[in-house]
Amino acid sequence: MNSPFIQNIRKDIDDIDAQLLELLARRMQHAVTIGTYKKERGLPVVQGNRWEAILKEAMGQGAEKGLDPMFVKSIWNTIHDESIRIQEKIQNK
Numbered sequence: 001m002n003s004p005f006i007q008n009i010r011k012d013i014d015d016i017d018a019q020l021l022e023l024l025a026r027r028m029q030h031a032v033t034i035g036t037y038k039k040e041r042g043l044p045v046v047q048g049n050r051w052e053a054i055l056k057e058a059m060g061q062g063a064e065k066g067l068d069p070m071f072v073k074s075i076w077n078t079i080h081d082e083s084i085r086i087q088e089k090i091q092n093k
């Protein structure tokens with residue numbers, strides 16, 4: 001299980017995971033910024049139309065890259081849930 005072949009692939013997987021974490025952290029920083037903006041102006045956290053457009057786009061783009069749309073939907077909904085959780089925490093401060 002420790003052949004150079006597998007080691008190589010695992011190195012790439014580790015790099016990809018690090019990039020995913022970096023991007024998720026960046027995305028959630030935007031949730032903090034936009035959540036603060038919304039709180040200051042009394043705007044609702046959840047924006048259904050915007051979210052539906054993001055999800056549709058991601059599922060379509062994912063399918064073009066060979067990803068199962070249900071897999072993409074599940075990940076994106078988890079990301080949205082966290083974005084909402086962060087913004088609601090700001091609302092309730």
Ligand SMILES: C=C(O[C@@H]1C=C(C(=O)O)C=C[C@H]1O)C(=O)O
Nearest residue numbers: 034045046047048050051080083
């Ligand atoms: C970030 C926003 O707030 C919510 C979270 C979204 C997201 O994480 O992509 C999108 C729409 C909203 O439901 C926004 O309004 O753009």
